[in-house]
Amino acid sequence: MKLIIRDTDYAVRALCFIAKSKKNRVPVSWLIRELNIPGPFLRRILQVLNQKEILNSYKGQGGGFSLAKPEEEISLIDLMKIFQGPIKLNECLFKKKICPNIKVCKLKKKIDKIEKRVLSELRGITLAYLLKK
Amino acid sequence: MKLIIRDTDYAVRALCFIAKSKKNRVPVSWLIRELNIPGPFLRRILQVLNQKEILNSYKGQGGGFSLAKPEEEISLIDLMKIFQGPIKLNECLFKKKICPNIKVCKLKKKIDKIEKRVLSELRGITLAYLLKK
């Protein structure tokens, strides 16, 4: 079971790199060279981040990507939502009418609680947090 | 993203049912009728639970399944491990040598911490807990 899938992983790495390189407009070709990520795949990820307004993009020669928000406002949870969909840990479980006798809702409540805690932890993991040493 | 997949879900329901029905030796045919679970699929799940020594099985006429342990000793986390593999939330992330400069290990540490908390919560969810009202 994975909490974080590859797209999110790559996104974090790329964003860290872009944030660190003081140059704005980092072209994908750099990232491909520096990080260890298959090219076209990374491009698609950055395109999505652009659509979601986490990155700005500049076309043409000398173009590239730059952060669209301050590092404090980019959180792991945003990236996970984008690439992995909403985080509903208890989604498929015990949809009504099953086991109505036993207090199964106890399970759902527990999972809900776990989910809330996980979400708040993830919300706290921002780019700024990851970058400060 | 799901924390609990269908096999685990079905396993929980079946175990609750078996635990509640004071009869030992509950045949699969009962469970299929009572719960809402596709037959052959459920059988396979119970067979696995038997192999993992969470259920006992009795062949032949009048046979069926019964709990192999007290309800306190069957925890959600056992079932998840069986059906979903080891729960390593940070598994695929930042395997060495990538981004060695930035303190990415901060991310790993955070995720590890989250993982520990989730695991301990899950460990506390036993059959006994789910059944007591």
Added chain:
DNA sequence: CCCTAATGATACTATATTAGTATCATTAGT
């Protein structure tokens, strides 16, 4: 001793998610 109701074991199909590739169009600086 045979019939039948049960599990054991295994192999197969279908669907969804994740991972990765390929291609062509568009933009903008030189």
Added chain:
DNA sequence: ACTAATGATACTAATATAGTATCATTAGGG
């Protein structure tokens, strides 16, 4: 006009999840 960049989109491959089908084996009961 050339070139270095992104935009958009369609495709393939691998893996995980969900579900089905089949035949063998066991054990109780007439």
